[in-house]
Amino acid sequence: MLKNFTRLLIILIFATTTAFAELVIDVQGVSQPTPVAIVPFGFEGSLPGIPLDISAVIKGDLLRSGRFAPMAESDMLQKPTDGADVDFDDWSVLGVEAVVVGKLMQQGGSDAYTLQFQLFDTFRRKQLIGFRMPATRTTVRAAAHRAADMIYEELTGIKGVFGTKLAYITAEQQADGRLYSLMVSDQDGENDRPILESKDPIMSPAWSPDSRQLAYVSFEGSKSSIFIQTLRSGNRFQVSNKPGINGAPAFSPDGRKLLITLGGINGNPDIYVLDIASRQTKRLTTHRAIDTEGTWSPDGQYIYFTSDRSGGPQVYRVLASGGSPERVTFEGSYNARPRLSPDGTRLAVVHNDRGNYRIAVMNLERKALLVLSSGRQDESPSFAPNSDILIYATRQGGDGVLATVSADGLIRQKMASGRGDIREPVWSPFERF
Amino acid sequence: MSYYKMSAIAVLFVLLVGCSSTPVPDPEPTDTTYGGSDDGAYTSGIGVDGMGDGEYFDETTKADETLGSVIYFDFDSSAIRTEDQDLLSAHAIQLSQNSFNNVRLEGHADERGSREYNIGLGERRAQAVRQILMIQGVNASQIQTVSFGEERPESMGESDGDYAQNRRAEIKYTN
Missing domain, CATH: 2.120.10.30 (TolB, C-terminal domain)
Known part of the structure; x- marks a missing residue:
């Protein structure tokens, strides 16, 4: 019940940021969606802030698949952007099965970025994916979808369609x-x-x-x-x-x-x-x-x-x-x-x-x-x-x-x-x- | 000084360009406008060719606008209703007597079901009208059919009454 409520809230937030006003009418599932955490991505560069909310894109993709229940940011005990800073106990105690951390790095003041992310299995305390990819201001959204595709495929065994x-x-x-x-x-x-x-x-x-x-x-x-x-x-x-x-x-x-x-x-x-x-x-x-x-x-x-x-x-x-x-x-x-x-x-x-x-x-x-x-x-x-x-x-x-x-x-x-x-x-x- | 010179040249240029390319109304047609490719010359050329009165002819034989131009169909049917036979006969008479008139028969379906299949259903309705017109003497070359399927509903609602309004064929005179 509480889980459903958080999901609805996240959807309402997304409704304001996407072209489609999205609303989940019914999510019926025999299996519970897997609890995951997508930690807000960090930014290193000369801009005042991250040019795209990457974690929101990944979170939206995983949420809409119906197979995942991404945790609300306010419930997170820590918000690391680097794999080395992930405290597995902080996540497993909340029942989170997988956590994604990452950051976007700008090269100098240029339009060349690197998107880096890591996916961890919090119970087995193990990195499942560590990946870096180049991006520009215009391709960073596609890069975020690509990260979501890789995460989705790793966790479900099914190829993701978030880049389509x-x-x-x-x-x-x-x-x-x-x-x-x-x-x-x-x-x-x-x-x-x-x-x-x-x-x-x-x-x-x-x-x-x-x-x-x-x-x-x-x-x-x-x-x-x-x-x-x-x-x-x-x-x-x-x-x-x-x-x-x-x-x-x-x-x-x-x-x-x-x-x-x-x-x-x-x-x-x-x-x-x-x-x-x-x-x-x-x-x-x-x-x-x-x-x-x-x-x-x-x-x-x-x-x-x-x-x-x-x-x-x-x-x-x-x-x-x-x-x-x-x-x-x-x-x-x-x-x-x-x-x-x-x-x-x-x-x-x-x-x-x-x-x-x-x-x-x-x-x-x-x-x-x-x-x-x-x-x-x-x-x-x-x-x-x-x-x-x-x-x-x-x-x-x-x-x-x-x-x-x-x-x-x-x-x-x-x-x-x-x-x-x-x-x-x-x-x-x-x-x- | 140089300013004046410049504007004088500019004015001259405008005048020259105006003379060479702007069609100035001519009291009498000249050879060039006659053989030229602009519209006025072309129209008068046809008059000379003995194809005049085109406009007059067109207006007198324009479709009788008091005639109804929409007929409706039952669900999943392309059968012409008995009450529409007279209307179609009136159109058939008009078309067979004026072989310069052409019609486009537009078939429509209601919104239920698959869109491309509904294109097929709309076409069946347009063809049913076409068959009746041809049996009554209209030349096939005067008739064109198009099916819009469910793409151009007359009524936007989702009741049976709305659907009935949308299962139709429209007779449109194209000249």
């Missing part, structure tokens, strides 16, 4: 109509910026496997077309502008092809494979039903897609080389928008659960469907690159907000944004260092 990004769409009501934006942010909602703004709808962002480009659908000129945009330069090129539907882009694992849905002049949506370099398309499905929302299996072997050929929408799969599709989902009347976990073991869908549209995950081997969300209109599930968490869109007070849920359904939270209606979150692949 999100893309999503916002729609804001303005005096002269709605403004649609394609946004990119850090996974915690920081550094959010529009990479495209339009008076016409923008839909279906999809990351390239190297996380350098986004494909999306834009309705500029009241007509759908598909673009690929490079994040760094902002340059984009149109890859599909056929009559009727141009939709649902998804990159192949090698990044060379794009699955797209084309409707044609007679409006019969089928899935095509578009070779990005040559712009040649190859038809993959041929059916008078709606076939759409294609996605590659991580090994590139299969294409999973939504089809209502049986009446309502269900997930099917077909060999990437073509052939006859086989049905994958059978539970319930509505299973759409398939997305595979990057480890290839699970399939996330939008599932009609007794009249509510919810996110469900199916174990591909055992076939059992597990409903993970509890909203009325949840949509667009997307796996984090470690396959351990999903992000999706839900509704709150008439607006779309983002929510995350652990793949086992135990840890859930919502992220609200100040930019009106927010939808279609997609989690980037791991950054390639």
Whole structure:
């Protein structure tokens, strides 16, 4: 109970410092979150203070994972910044299992910094990680996330996703109509910026496997077309502008092809494979039903897609080389928008659960469907690159907000944004260092 | 002194530049404006080509704005309701009699379920309208369809009534 209270307080503090007003709706867990301490980082340099509250970034990352309960600073008996000064008794007596200390060091008055941190197991009185990395004023936040990733992986055995990004769409009501934006942010909602703004709808962002480009659908000129945009330069090129539907882009694992849905002049949506370099398309499905929302299996072997050929929408799969599709989902009347976990073991869908549209995950081997969300209109599930968490869109007070849920359904939270209606979150692949 | 000289040159320069590039209204068309690439010359060129009265023609045949332009659909359906048949027939007559008129049929879905699947549902509604118009004599080349799925709701609420307002097709005359 007391633990829950401290957690809530920490979240409220974060709410004021991040772009997303974050609030944990429910954190249900069979296992207790591990008590850890992230000691405020020290600073050595010519600035009046540390240019970024590094411990706050690490604390936020670990807290949002749902697996850790970082201790409040006011409860700490000591605040060392150097491993040599850590008194293990001061931490183990408080039940803290792991402690992180560190400092940021500025080289002279320059924009060259070194971020140093150490992770200790307080009960075994042992250093688990000692690490130094270079940073600048602009990369120090990324360095803090990288530290959090290393700490998370050391303590859980699961690769951290704190250095990854999100893309999503916002729609804001303005005096002269709605403004649609394609946004990119850090996974915690920081550094959010529009990479495209339009008076016409923008839909279906999809990351390239190297996380350098986004494909999306834009309705500029009241007509759908598909673009690929490079994040760094902002340059984009149109890859599909056929009559009727141009939709649902998804990159192949090698990044060379794009699955797209084309409707044609007679409006019969089928899935095509578009070779990005040559712009040649190859038809993959041929059916008078709606076939759409294609996605590659991580090994590139299969294409999973939504089809209502049986009446309502269900997930099917077909060999990437073509052939006859086989049905994958059978539970319930509505299973759409398939997305595979990057480890290839699970399939996330939008599932009609007794009249509510919810996110469900199916174990591909055992076939059992597990409903993970509890909203009325949840949509667009997307796996984090470690396959351990999903992000999706839900509704709150008439607006779309983002929510995350652990793949086992135990840890859930919502992220609200100040930019009106927010939808279609997609989690980037791991950054390639 | 040098100040005066400078400003005199500046004034002269402005005058020269003004003469050479600012389109000065000319009482009579000259050869250059006629063959030139600016808009005025281009428009009058078309008049000479015998394609005049374009504006007049366009206005007289503009869509009858008293005609309704939105029809609604039942849940998970693209069937045209009986009460909308007459309205679609009126549009069909207008379009088949004025082959210069074009329409864009915009299909929409309610917000429930998956967005790209809803694009498919919206397209089905636009296509249902297109089929009726074509059966009644409208040329396929006059019709363009676009589905906005659930991206452009007419009503922002989350009640069944709001959803019913959003399951629709809109007929928009593009010229």
